[in-house]
Amino acid sequence: MPTKEITESQLDSQLVKEVEAKSHTKVSSCFQCLKCSSGCPLSYEMDYLPAQVIRMVNLGLRDEVLKSRTIWVCASCETCTTRCPNDIDIAHVMDTLREMALRSGKAEAEQDMRRFHEAFLSAIKTWGRVHELQMIGTYKLKTRKFMEDADIGMEMFKRGKIKLIPEPIKGRKAVKKLFRKT
Amino acid sequence: MKVAYYPGCSLHGTAQEYDESTRMVCKALDIELEEIDDWNCCGASSAHSTNDKLSVALAARNLALAEKTACSTLTVPCSACFQRLKAADFRIRENAELAREITSLIEMPYSGNLEVLQIIQILARPEIVERVREKVKKPLKDLRTVCYYGCLTVRPPKVTKVGDYEDPMYMDVLMQAVGADNRFWSYKTECCSGGLAMARSDVTKRLSGILLNMADEADAECVVLSCPMCHANLETRQSALLAERRIPKKIPIFYVTELLALAMDIRDVAKLWPKHLVDPRPLLVSKGLG
Numbered sequence: 409m410p411t412k413e414i415t416e417s418q419l420d421s422q423l424v425k426e427v428e429a430k431s432h433t434k435v436s437s438c439f440q441c442l443k444c445s446s447g448c449p450l451s452y453e454m455d456y457l458p459a460q461v462i463r464m465v466n467l468g469l470r471d472e473v474l475k476s477r478t479i480w481v482c483a484s485c486e487t488c489t490t491r492c493p494n495d496i497d498i499a500h501v502m503d504t505l506r507e508m509a510l511r512s513g514k515a516e517a518e519q520d521m522r523r524f525h526e527a528f529l530s531a532i533k534t535w536g537r538v539h540e541l542q543m544i545g546t547y548k549l550k551t552r553k554f555m556e557d558a559d560i561g562m563e564m565f566k567r568g569k570i571k572l573i574p575e576p577i578k579g580r581k582a583v584k585k586l587f588r589k590t
Numbered sequence: 591m592k593v594a595y596y597p598g599c600s601l602h603g604t605a606q607e608y609d610e611s612t613r614m615v616c617k618a619l620d621i622e623l624e625e626i627d628d629w630n631c632c633g634a635s636s637a638h639s640t641n642d643k644l645s646v647a648l649a650a651r652n653l654a655l656a657e658k659t660a661c662s663t664l665t666v667p668c669s670a671c672f673q674r675l676k677a678a679d680f681r682i683r684e685n686a687e688l689a690r691e692i693t694s695l696i697e698m699p700y701s702g703n704l705e706v707l708q709i710i711q712i713l714a715r716p717e718i719v720e721r722v723r724e725k726v727k728k729p730l731k732d733l734r735t736v737c738y739y740g741c742l743t744v745r746p747p748k749v750t751k752v753g754d755y756e757d758p759m760y761m762d763v764l765m766q767a768v769g770a771d772n773r774f775w776s777y778k779t780e781c782c783s784g785g786l787a788m789a790r791s792d793v794t795k796r797l798s799g800i801l802l803n804m805a806d807e808a809d810a811e812c813v814v815l816s817c818p819m820c821h822a823n824l825e826t827r828q829s830a831l832l833a834e835r836r837i838p839k840k841i842p843i844f845y846v847t848e849l850l851a852l853a854m855d856i857r858d859v860a861k862l863w864p865k866h867l868v869d870p871r872p873l874l875v876s877k878g879l880g
Contacts, residue, residue, distance in 0.1 A: 430642070432685075449781040449797060453790075481790065484635055485781035486745035490755060499746070506639050520789035528636035532648070536630040538599040547788060557791060560826045560867075567865045569604045578628045582651065582697065589695055590643040 420468040427465050431504040433497040438462045444488035444498050454478040455517075458488050458498055465501070474509040478502075480518035523550040533587050536577030541570050593712065594661040594704075595623035596652055598671035598818075599631050605668070605818035607862040611847035612667050612709060614856045619721050621712065623665070626655045632674040635785040646688070647695045649678035653706070654698035667709040667847070669817035670784070673742035673750065676706045680749045708743045710816045710846060711752075714760035722767050727855035729769030733877050736773050736810040737761035737846070738801065740820040741781050755779070761814055761846045768853035775808040777801055782823040795831060798823045802837045811873055812842040814849060821845065825867045842870035852879060 428435050438459070445457035455477040456464065464473045473479070479502055488498035509515035515522060527547035531538045544561070548554050564570050577583070601609035616623050629652050637645035653675060656664040666672040682689045683702045693700055712718065744755040752758060756779060765772040780801060783794040801824060805813050815821055824843045831837045843866070851859040852874075863871050874880040 450783075450793070453793060481786070481793070483741075483781055483784045483786050483793075484639070485741040485784065487741070487781070489746045497746070503638050503642060507642060510640055518789070521786070522640075524785070524789045525636040525640050528634065529640070532631045532633065532637075536628075537602070538631050538634075540599070540603045544788075551789075557788075557826075559829075563826075563867050564604060567867070569606065569865055571603050575602060577630055579630060579651070583630050583648070586644060586647045586651070586695055590641055590647060 414467070414469070418469060418471070420470045423468045423470045423473075424466050426508070427501060427504055430508070431497060431500040433500055434494070435462055435465050435496060435501060437494040438466065438496055439494065441493060443491050443493060447487045447491055449485060449487065450481050450483055453481040458482075458502075461505070462496065462498065462501065465505075471514065473505055474512060474514040475516040477517035479505045479509060480515075480521040520551050520553075523547060526550065529587075533584060534580075535574045536580045536583045537575050539571065539574035541572065542574060591620065592622040592624060592661055594656040594659040594664040595625045596629055596632075596656065596664060596666045596671060596675065597625065598629075598666065598668040600668055600818035604822060605845075607848060607865045608667055608818055608821070608845045610862060611845055611851050611859060614851045614858060615713070615847045615854070618725060618851075618854050618856060619713075619718060621718075624659050624661060626652065626659060626664075629655060632671040634670055634674065638674070638677075643691075645674065646678045646681055647692055649674045650682060650692045650700060651696045651698070653679055653682075653704060654693070654696055654700040657700060657704055662703070663705045663707060663712075665707050665709050665712055667816065668819075669708060669740055669742040670819050672706070672708045673745075677749050679704065679706050708816065710743065710760040710764070713846075713850070714763050719763055719767050722764065722850060722854070725854045726768050728853055728879060730765070730849060730853050730877070730879065731769050731771070733770045733873075733879065734773060734809055734811045735765050735770045735814050735849075736775050736805045736808050737765060737778065738805075738813050738815040738820060738824075739778050740815065740817050741779065741784065743816065744779055761816060764846060764850060765814060768850060770849070773808040773810050775804055775810075777804040782820045784819055784823075787819075787823055791827075794823050795827045795836070798827050799831050799836045802828065802831065802841065805841065806838055810841070812844055812870065814844050814846050816846050828868055840868045842866060842868050842873055844870065
């Protein structure tokens with residue numbers, strides 16, 4: 409990993425307070441034991457290790473964490489949260505950072521992950537449940553990756569695993585309201 | 591025993607065989623499942639990854655609906671749904687202010703008195719295991735299995751309340767009860783990549799490839815699991831992994847309930863085999879279980 413010099417003007421002392429308030433966990437109690445990072449199955453895909461993300465939050469490197477790849481390749485397996493000796497809910501911190509990145513328009517890396525989440529949530533918003541075929545269709549339209557995994561889709565379709573008709577729930581309006589009000 | 595049942599979207603779609611085998615097994619074991627009325631998607635990783643409050647609210651609507659059934663226990667076969675419902679339940683119990691906000695959003699009360707359990711936690715109760723043992727008609731003798739729990743049934747233990755989260759035994763106990771030659775391995779709770787499968791299938795191939803190789807190293811002939819996401823990730827990537835010579839061979843992936851139904855000789859379970867992307871019939875025939 410290349411070393412980068414940090415200038416004082418990059419440091420945002422509000423960041424740690426904001427993240428702690430949103431994730432209900434004490435990020436500042438991290439003593440960099442690296443237990444989270446050694447157990448992380450996705451660390452090989454990350455630009456910053458989970459422990460480094462926590463350190464960056466403590467330092468106040470807002471743009472660097474919000475633009476990082478790490479927050480989007482985290483699979484939420486919760487190994488870090490489970491093993492942290494300081495009881496920091498690191499997986500929740502990752503959720504908080506993703507949400508902050510989206511809301512501030514700073515999300516940059518792993519665009520397809522965001523498109524997937526958008527497609528997934530739009531299915532829930534429409535029907536109350538996820539209709540897999542529609543969700544996949546929406547994702548494909550967003551990414552233009554029409555042929556990727558088409559073979560697997562065909563195999564599933566042949567076996568009757570993919571439903572053609574969505575299952576709208578009666579409480580669709582109530583579910584839509586949850587989207588509107590949160 | 592009557593329990594409220596939340597199948598979730600996968601069990602009504604790509605994981606129909608999990609829903610059907612769960613219903614078969616529960617019926618045989620006198621566990622009455624009452625599907626909660628008009629349930630919605632739990633929000634899965636997409637909600638909690640992008641909108642914290644929405645993720646709690648979507649899950650909480652289901653908890654409130656489950657409470658209306660008058661059952662004291664809610665069971666969820668999908669590990670991802672289980673963890674979302676359990677996490678919402680935990681957050682609501684822990685934080686009175688959030689509880690007020692959420693109940694006002696969903697416009698329904700939620701007392702927080704519901705016990706939320708993954709289906710394997712019910713099936714592995716000693717009295718149920720005893721019932722399973724009594725009902726075994728076709729012991730899965732010589733079938734070499736490894737049980738794979740993945741992440742979201744066990745983690746984080748503060749939320750899931752699972753004690754042996756690094757080495758869970760629920761499915762192992764069940765496989766032993768039906769006579770399988772169950773193997774131990776150290777990959778029970780490793781991650782399969784979960785919701786990364788669509789956008790980052792390369793990651794899914796890598797992580798599921800590790801799991802399949804480790805199952806092979808434990809000399810298992812199949813993997814037994816209890817999560818639709820793990821099932822899809824382990825099953826659908828095998829053709830590509832084999833073509834790239836990254837796994838030695840394809841192996842069937844079973845939902846634990848399918849193997850319980852098979853051992854209890856519930857005929858309808860055979861209808862589920864054609865739904866598998868890796869056909870389990872040659873293996874079952876070779877073991878006299880076809």
